[in-house]
Amino acid sequence: MTSSNLDLSANDAPDAPVFVSSETAAAVFQWLPAVRALQETYARPLGPQAVPRRTIAAGAAERASLRTMTAVPPGSRYYGAKLMGMAFGPAGRQLEYAVVLFDATTGSLAAIVDGNLVTAYRTAATSAAALDRLAPPGAARLAVLGSGLEARMHTLAIAAVRELQEIRIYSPTPAKRAAFADALGSELGVHAYAVDSPAEAVGGADIVLAAARSYGEKPILHGAWLASHATVVSIGSTLPDQREVDSSVVALASLVVCDNVEEVLEESGDMLAAHRDGVEPDAKCVSLNDLMSGKVTASRREGDVAMYKSVGSGLQDVVVAGMILDLARAAGLATPLPIRFETKRIG
Template identity: 60%
Template sequence: MSISHSPVFVSSDTARAVFDWKEAIQALQAAYSQSIPPQSTPARSVAAVGKTWLRTLSAVPVGGRYYGAKVMGAAMGSAKPGVEYAIVLFDRDTSRIAGLVDGALVTGFRTAATSAAALDRLAPPRPARLAVLGSGLEASMHVRAIASVRELTEVVVFSPTPEKRAAFAEAVTHDLGVQARGVASGQEAVDGADIVLCAARSRGELPILYSDWLKPEATIVSIGSTVPSQREIDASVVARSDIIVCDMLEEVLEETGDMLAAKEAGINFHDKSFSMVELMSGKLEDKLGRARTRMFKSVGGGLQDIVVAELILTRALERGLVTHLPIEFENKSI
């Protein structure tokens, strides 16, 4: 009897059904606790012509069963432009394509889970008041991820549209049982917050967070400045931070608008910026003990996509929720 090597497909609906925040956070902490060779998780690549672009993030996690890449693309000149995400997972045991995972939700899941994984080691281990700047999907997922690693006493959200921030606060209270409210300014949201989440790019690419808004010993999570043209935090926040942990160290420091602006302002941040591996391995314990203001800055990486996609594929297979594809890729012996 021949063995079938047909791959399976995991939809976003299935990803949502099987995903678990605590499991994803723990898996990412474990992945970043190991020594990661640079070639294991290279920088993203972007191909573009005119208004059409294609981005690829790849990784071969240390110790994982699956390896692969997330591919996303958009033709902004089309009649109805949009972005689609596909994660291709290869199986180390068979050297074949094992599955295709819709990456739309996975991207949000892995970004928030990575932030929570870092925050769990950065923020003091006590109940916290959370300020949220932004009310979109990334902000929503982050609140749920952060609630998995810290008891939240209150969530205060600001976004420019009153209806959106009110709906966001109502959903937080309904889903998490945490007191939440919307406020009319970013400064009001941040006032007195133990943890500050920046999950929204500003109109006109101006900063949405300033250092004089922060209480002493605040911990900041910033995810909205991922390329040179994007801004989220003011250079004063970079200056104030005693320790900055980055998911992709070189990309964050050299290719994001926030850090380029801080460099232009003459702020020296390289000697206080560290990788996720250094954080998870315990190498920063002494520095964390002395740090008052701590920040996690993220641009996203292929390692996060593959680790979380592996979890989702594994759980979907266990629960019989995958779609078996009536295809088989040709496998060439090497």
């Protein structure tokens, strides 16, 4: 049982609400505990209202939007929501994230957590949780398409669940991909090197990470490049107008695991394009909950390609932010908030 899991016998007075900064999150975060916490949570039955679909409110005149992702994870001490606010100002587009956590034992506000790093941590840790069940055990060669924050976080998360023999990296800017390879190689102690094309990175790789949507929203990964046994992790296409993997990748995969099947099929640009191109992904898409609970097995025939497709979920935000909150409190790094909420009591 993880530290964030619900203690049904708890009857303590609620702790004062705290703020957890991104600096504190970085100081206390641990990859493998996050992966295991997500695997444990997704293995439990999820009620029909536990993870509602995300909502987006937008004002055209104000050029602002608010995305809300809520969840009540089964067995967790915390429930809550991630809020993502975006606006266009004098300096261009600006985004801020906040994860608001409530204590399930008291109903009281527990914390406000800066969600910027939490978002990157939870996406990567969930991908690693899925990959740990999808990819064959043993050392692996990793191809990384991208050199940004998500590419880095995912590589670190994957290294927590698989021994990496080598890492091949492609992104459009030669200097960025070279610097990224040098940094990863030093951090992980693995031979990491930049290559000149995505096909060169992907060819022969056991695990393929697609974490860099292209300019113009054209696919960056094609099925013809994949080894017959590859496991693909795709995280970049989360909205209808976004593209990352070509329809040939979806056609080639024998199994597509989704963190949210409905949102992947109905809101991911890659799956919408696959439908238009005559590929029918619905029959091969299964939920991460079904995979972790054992309802669906990850057994693969020789030569089968498997894929994990992510659009993100409030459940992931709450589980990872809750783990970070517990670690920050234990380390004395959470900042008490000088506030008190009125509690409404019913009955």
